Amino acid sequence: MSCPLPSDGRDRITLAHGSGGRLTRRLVEEIFAPAFDNALLAPLCDAAVWTEHAGRLAFTTDAYVVSPLVFPGGDIGHLAVCGTVNDLAMMGARPKHLSAAFVLEEGLPLAVLKDLVRSMAACAREAGVAIVTGDTKVVERGKGDGLYVTTAGVGVCATATPLGPSMIADGDVVIVNGDLGRHGMAIMAHRAGLEFDEPLLSDVACLHEPVLALIEAGIPLHCLRDLTRGGLATAIVELAQASARGVVVDGGAIVVSRPVAAACDLLGLDPLYVANEGRFVACVPASAADAALAVLHAHPLAREARVVGRVGGVTPGWAVLETPYGTRQKLDLLSGDQLPRIC
Amino acid sequence: MSNAPYRDPGIVRALAQAIAARMTRPWSVMEICGGQTHAILKYGLDQLLPKELTLIHGPGCPVCVTPAEAIDFAVALAARPDVVLCTYADMLRVPGTSQALLDARAAGGDVRMVYSPLEAVTIAREHPAREIVLFAIGFETTAPGNAQAILSAASAGLANFAAIVAQVTVPAALDALLDDPRQRIDGLLAAGHVCTVTGYDEYHALAARHATPIVVTGFEPVDLLRGLQRCVELLEAGRAEVANCYERYVSEHGNAAARALLSRVFAPADMGWRGLGTIPASGYRIREEFAAFDAWRKFVPGSSLPRSDAGECLAGEVLRGLKKPNECPAFGTRCTPAQPLGAPMVSGEGACAAYFRYRPPAAA
Numbered sequence: 001m002s003c004p005l006p007s008d009g010r011d012r013i014t015l016a017h018g019s020g021g022r023l024t025r026r027l028v029e030e031i032f033a034p035a036f037d038n039a040l041l042a043p044l045c046d047a048a049v050w051t052e053h054a055g056r057l058a059f060t061t062d063a064y065v066v067s068p069l070v071f072p073g074g075d076i077g078h079l080a081v082c083g084t085v086n087d088l089a090m091m092g093a094r095p096k097h098l099s100a101a102f103v104l105e106e107g108l109p110l111a112v113l114k115d116l117v118r119s120m121a122a123c124a125r126e127a128g129v130a131i132v133t134g135d136t137k138v139v140e141r142g143k144g145d146g147l148y149v150t151t152a153g154v155g156v157c158a159t160a161t162p163l164g165p166s167m168i169a170d171g172d173v174v175i176v177n178g179d180l181g182r183h184g185m186a187i188m189a190h191r192a193g194l195e196f197d198e199p200l201l202s203d204v205a206c207l208h209e210p211v212l213a214l215i216e217a218g219i220p221l222h223c224l225r226d227l228t229r230g231g232l233a234t235a236i237v238e239l240a241q242a243s244a245r246g247v248v249v250d251g252g253a254i255v256v257s258r259p260v261a262a263a264c265d266l267l268g269l270d271p272l273y274v275a276n277e278g279r280f281v282a283c284v285p286a287s288a289a290d291a292a293l294a295v296l297h298a299h300p301l302a303r304e305a306r307v308v309g310r311v312g313g314v315t316p317g318w319a320v321l322e323t324p325y326g327t328r329q330k331l332d333l334l335s336g337d338q339l340p341r342i343c
Numbered sequence: 344m345s346n347a348p349y350r351d352p353g354i355v356r357a358l359a360q361a362i363a364a365r366m367t368r369p370w371s372v373m374e375i376c377g378g379q380t381h382a383i384l385k386y387g388l389d390q391l392l393p394k395e396l397t398l399i400h401g402p403g404c405p406v407c408v409t410p411a412e413a414i415d416f417a418v419a420l421a422a423r424p425d426v427v428l429c430t431y432a433d434m435l436r437v438p439g440t441s442q443a444l445l446d447a448r449a450a451g452g453d454v455r456m457v458y459s460p461l462e463a464v465t466i467a468r469e470h471p472a473r474e475i476v477l478f479a480i481g482f483e484t485t486a487p488g489n490a491q492a493i494l495s496a497a498s499a500g501l502a503n504f505a506a507i508v509a510q511v512t513v514p515a516a517l518d519a520l521l522d523d524p525r526q527r528i529d530g531l532l533a534a535g536h537v538c539t540v541t542g543y544d545e546y547h548a549l550a551a552r553h554a555t556p557i558v559v560t561g562f563e564p565v566d567l568l569r570g571l572q573r574c575v576e577l578l579e580a581g582r583a584e585v586a587n588c589y590e591r592y593v594s595e596h597g598n599a600a601a602r603a604l605l606s607r608v609f610a611p612a613d614m615g616w617r618g619l620g621t622i623p624a625s626g627y628r629i630r631e632e633f634a635a636f637d638a639w640r641k642f643v644p645g646s647s648l649p650r651s652d653a654g655e656c657l658a659g660e661v662l663r664g665l666k667k668p669n670e671c672p673a674f675g676t677r678c679t680p681a682q683p684l685g686a687p688m689v690s691g692e693g694a695c696a697a698y699f700r701y702r703p704p705a706a707a
Contacts, residue, residue: 192458268691270385315704324352325564327387328703335436335680 013108018138035121040132048132054156058093061152067145072186073201077120082206084153089208090224092163093155101135105144127206158215165242167222170312172283177302179255184275185263196259205278210299217295223283233272233331236319246314249321253308349563358568359391369395376534377404377692384701386564399664404692405481406437408616413509414439417478421452429463430478432456433691460492467504479506484536486510487601490608493636505638514545515625521553530574535561535589542597546585560588618658656685668695
């Protein structure tokens with residue numbers, strides 16, 4: 001005869017889970033440690049300790065506050081691993097270890113937490129990174145959106161010279177690894193209750209593999225940037241300003257899927273400014289463009305990679321879009337969130 | 344970026360060439376709607392047109408013309424702990440005399456963004472202990488939805504729902520605009536979305552009275568250029584007529600159900616336009632039958648519709664089409680979307696914001 005677990009209200013996060021006492025320990029031992037399971041985490045000490053002999057290290061951190069916690073194509077756990085892995089990858093680093101700090105809201109169902117932690121663990125395993133240290137706090141009901149998570153990450157730089165905007169040169173091309181706007185529109189359409197014939201899924205993914213493939217193939221990368229908040233346009237404007245170079249984006253080369261285009265049209269948003277979580281741009285010399293595309297096309301996350309822009313040809317520090325009409329449009333940083341238009 | 348026929352590059356180029364070929368003298372055409380202004384600047388359509396065709400940007404930016412007094416009232420109500428203030432998203436950032444609704448939210452006010460005014464009615468039903476206030480602004484495009492919200496609240500007997508109505512209407516404003524002796528408008532592009540609701544039967548008298556052709560059109564590149572082409576044809580032929588180039592949505596008499604709804608809930612009223620002043624019969628007030636749902640009367644007994652507050656920055660001249668945004672000495676320097684001096688620099692349909700956001704360096 002089976003003995004089902006009691007469901008007496010204790011299957012939710014309570015303030016006691018954050019007290020540092022018995023329940024905190026059970027949370028760690030029953031949920032986090034078994035899911036993340038690795039030798040550096042196992043001692044459950046104050047910090048993970050390891051020896052590093054590799055040259056330059058990259059270190060980054062990011063906080064994740066997405067609502068809803070589970071969205072079409074991903075969830076906050078998945079996002080918290082991919083986002084930090086991608087920040088490391090954009091510096092040309094091979095991601096190695098992550099930390100994870102959770103802020104849990106009183107009342108969060110334990111089942112939801114378990115699912116998100118499992119998702120995080122699976123994503124980390126697939127990415128070849130270990131979650132080696134962490135922390136948990138609980139806030140009162142109404143003071144958090146269920147769960148916030150902050151991850152930090154350490155990676156080992158795989159390029160001989162550092163990457164960055166200062167390396168960008170006139171004559172570089174700008175390559176993007178796929179279509180735009182999936183993550184932002186998946187979340188916004190979900191919140192607005194919009195449904196489409198083709199499902200609108202987030203593009204959330206770890207990008208270090210295609211990046212490392214470029215490095216291993218000897219592509220002379222100048223700069224990488226992941227296209228998160230603010231989308232391609234914001235990334236390009238930031239790169240133009242930071243490098244003091246002009247960048248011309250070829251509007252005809254930009255790919256937007258049908259459901260993303262439809263959702264953007266409905267809500268009055270520009271897909272160039274919509275968030276992605278599995279897209280990046282690579283600035284490489286034009287002479288290396290074909291070789292870079294060949295490497296990218298062999299990778300499932302970059303099969304649709306294409307050149308979408310070039311450096312030079314416009315006032316330094318400016319970014320412009322060449323429309324399919326042969327006209328030019330200034331690209332700019334948004335002055336706030338993109339908000340749906342009135343009519 | 345899109346395969347839609349209304350964005351087809353081949354058709355757009357052919358239309359631009361046809362317009363240039365038809366012109367025998369310079370013309371100035373005003374697009375009334377801010378959505379059209381943004382599309383023109385975003386796609387760079389002005390760069391395709393002959394220099395002799397001047398585009399003048401009109402007052403059709405609903406949040407730009409919403410009087411500061413109405414925003415101040417919304418901000419004040421949002422500060423009350425019992426109030427949930429529901430608004431369209433692009434009203435959030437527009438400042439009143441000093442504060443915007445986003446500031447009210449940051450200060451603890453319960454300000455919620457709604458996609459449909461009916462969401463505010465749902466919130467009222469779900470929160471009987473709170474006062475739900477809908478910020479009902481805009482042109483004839485938003486008015487039927489706002490009217491429906493008031494009607495729904497009335498039929499559900501919701502005592503905790505009210506609307507700050509600051510609705511404006513196009514024809515009376517156009518009449519006032521064309522009466523301005525300083526204006527140099529030869530032809531007009533009328534806003535397709537407004538005409539989807541209202542039709543364009545009222546425009547015949549306007550076109551005749553001001554000897555100005557009016558062409559109804561949409562917001563996509565092909566729509567805009569077809570509208571301009573028709574307008575240039577009418578100007579060249581000396582015909583002050585009304586034409587419809589937004590056939591896929593607009594009919595002569597508009598949407599009968601929406602018009603009936605509007606006259607059921609609203610009555611015409613003098614209205615203050617931010618930057619333009621008070622224009623007779625250019626807005627709506629809530630009819631007596633629904634007075635209980637009028638936030639002005641509910642929260643400030645004895646008050647009525649907002650009046651004008653002309654005189655800030657150059658907004659009035661920009662909204663009248665007398666000045667281009669970049670002719671303002673503050674444009675792009677002392678006035679930017681991050682530090683706006685006036686509403687047209689903030690709004691998603693404001694002409695100043697369109698110039699700031701989209702104009703490339705060579706043209707800036």
